[in-house]
Amino acid sequence: MRVPYISFLLLTANIVASLPNPGHSNSRKAPDTVVIDGYRLVDIQAQLNRGDLSLKASLGHLVAQADSWLNQGPWTVTSKAKAPPNGTIHDYASQAPYWWPNPNTPDGCPYIQKDGVRNPEVDNYPDKINSIKLFNSTYVLALAWYYTGNPKYSYHAAEIIRTWFLDTKTAMNPNLDHAQIIPCANTGRSIGIIDFSQDYTEVIDAVAILNTGAPGWSKADAAAFQEWNKRFLLWLAYSPFGVKESSATNNHGTFANMQITALALFTCNHSLALTKAELAKEFINNQVTSNGSQPQELARTRSFHYSNFDLTAHLRWALIARKVGVDLFKYKGPQGQTLFKAVNFLVPAATGGASDWAYPELQFTQYAATDNIHAAAQEGDLTAKEAVKNLTPPPGGDIFLLRQAPQQLDNINTT
Numbered sequence: 001m002r003v004p005y006i007s008f009l010l011l012t013a014n015i016v017a018s019l020p021n022p023g024h025s026n027s028r029k030a031p032d033t034v035v036i037d038g039y040r041l042v043d044i045q046a047q048l049n050r051g052d053l054s055l056k057a058s059l060g061h062l063v064a065q066a067d068s069w070l071n072q073g074p075w076t077v078t079s080k081a082k083a084p085p086n087g088t089i090h091d092y093a094s095q096a097p098y099w100w101p102n103p104n105t106p107d108g109c110p111y112i113q114k115d116g117v118r119n120p121e122v123d124n125y126p127d128k129i130n131s132i133k134l135f136n137s138t139y140v141l142a143l144a145w146y147y148t149g150n151p152k153y154s155y156h157a158a159e160i161i162r163t164w165f166l167d168t169k170t171a172m173n174p175n176l177d178h179a180q181i182i183p184c185a186n187t188g189r190s191i192g193i194i195d196f197s198q199d200y201t202e203v204i205d206a207v208a209i210l211n212t213g214a215p216g217w218s219k220a221d222a223a224a225f226q227e228w229n230k231r232f233l234l235w236l237a238y239s240p241f242g243v244k245e246s247s248a249t250n251n252h253g254t255f256a257n258m259q260i261t262a263l264a265l266f267t268c269n270h271s272l273a274l275t276k277a278e279l280a281k282e283f284i285n286n287q288v289t290s291n292g293s294q295p296q297e298l299a300r301t302r303s304f305h306y307s308n309f310d311l312t313a314h315l316r317w318a319l320i321a322r323k324v325g326v327d328l329f330k331y332k333g334p335q336g337q338t339l340f341k342a343v344n345f346l347v348p349a350a351t352g353g354a355s356d357w358a359y360p361e362l363q364f365t366q367y368a369a370t371d372n373i374h375a376a377a378q379e380g381d382l383t384a385k386e387a388v389k390n391l392t393p394p395p396g397g398d399i400f401l402l403r404q405a406p407q408q409l410d411n412i413n414t415t
């Protein structure tokens with residue numbers, strides 16, 4: 001298409017004109033990001049500073065996304081109308097969306113399940129919707145600051161993070177005791193950990209980027225955020241809910257253990273990071289077959305979504321594990337299973353669409369695979385490299401090259 005090319009040049013000119021100080025970063029050290037490779041961020045920035053046109057479209061998307069967050073947030077778990085049962089207003093809370101009051105009992109107990117039908121009561125706990133905004137906005141804002149040097153992005157990211165995690169009046173307690181509540185039946189469930197594990201590493205990487213000297217984010221903020229995560233890690237690794245979720249053998253277990261590995265690395269617990277990085281091999285052995293299929297996820301009604309979802313956790317886990325010397329990209333299971341095979345299994349549908357997907361899928365979303373294919377291509381997989389030029393961009397544009405780690409692009413609405 002020709003028209004976007006013109007507007008892309010105009011957009012590029014605007015972005016370059018708005019850079020307060022191009023080249024500001026030459027002396028900056030690589031961020032200690034736990035998922036993204038910090039050296040890749042440094043390289044990309046050098047490339048942008050040289051005026052590399054191949055990245056300008058991605059930068060345009062990133063800056064547009066960041067701009068869209070400037071007048072939103074900060075958010076806090078204390079904004080909900082009431083505390084969860086047996087919790088405080090500072091506890092994160094979410095309610096299972098498909099459970100409804102029983103029409104045949106005076107008190108509505110026990111709740112009954114209507115699969116796929118969302119109960120609006122869930123809105124009494126806006127924490128989940130707000131957390132999705134927290135994850136996405138902090139990531140995009142920190143990256144936008146990193147590449148443009150414009151402090152308006154880092155100031156806003158810092159305010160969002162301080163409000164959610166650190167300010168005494170508004171801070172979240174470091175636990176997920178009250179996630180995915182089913183009223184009458186419980187005051188939270190272990191599976192609710194996925195509310196965080198699916199995207200929380202984005203906040204960790206955002207903070208690692210801000211830690212390289214971002215205006216608005218102080219050393220005291222950085223230290224307080226570390227402390228918060230040490231406590232959160234203890235809860236994730238050793239609380240009954242944390243232990244139960246980590247022992248799940250499906251995508252819940254992949255995400256939970258990936259998240260623990262990330263937090264162990266972030267809080268400098270090398271031995272825990274290493275143990276958990278090694279555990280990733282068991283998940284490859286048990287979840288991926290020799291032809292790259294993920295049978296547990298193929299059995300779902302949203303099999304393309306879930307195959308990509310679980311793989312996103314694996315690929316992030318591999319990026320984290322490499323930082324403690326465990327190479328999961330090269331790892332081969334006993335039947336020859338590899339992460340690249342799991343990615344290649346998705347390539348035909350990622351490039352060809354729904355007609356190339358032979359499994360149940362209620363709502364095929366082609367771009368669900370985009371970041372996973374990018375991630376395998378980046379690590380040298382030839383099939384993925386070949387596929388990259390035929391990928392479908394997600395809403396808001398393809399920004400993979402500016403944050404070289406797979407994000408969960410098709411967030412299915414379980415809020």
Ligand SMILES: *[C@@H]1O[C@H](CO)[C@@H](O)[C@H](O)[C@H]1NC(C)=O
Nearest residue numbers: 085086087184185186187188
């Ligand atoms: C709250 O905790 C108490 C004591 O642990 C327990 O007896 C009670 O059932 C809990 N309430 C709810 C709503 O689960």
Ligand SMILES: *[C@@H]1O[C@H](CO)[C@@H](O)[C@H](O)[C@H]1NC(C)=O
Nearest residue numbers: 264268269270271272273275
């Ligand atoms: C690191 O994690 C291990 C458990 O795997 C724990 O025993 C140890 O206390 C942790 N170390 C620190 C410094 O927190």
Ligand SMILES: *[C@@H]1O[C@H](CO)[C@@H](O)[C@H](O)[C@H]1NC(C)=O
Nearest residue numbers: 288289290291292293294295
């Ligand atoms: C992949 O391997 C699994 C397990 O061996 C098998 O059930 C499935 O039919 C294979 N799928 C394809 C497309 O070959």
Ligand SMILES: *[C@@H]1O[C@H](CO)[C@@H](O)[C@H](O)[C@H]1NC(C)=O
Nearest residue numbers: 065068136395396407408409
């Ligand atoms: C993050 O937010 C931006 C701006 O609203 C949006 O374009 C983008 O699709 C979101 N990304 C994800 C992964 O949800």
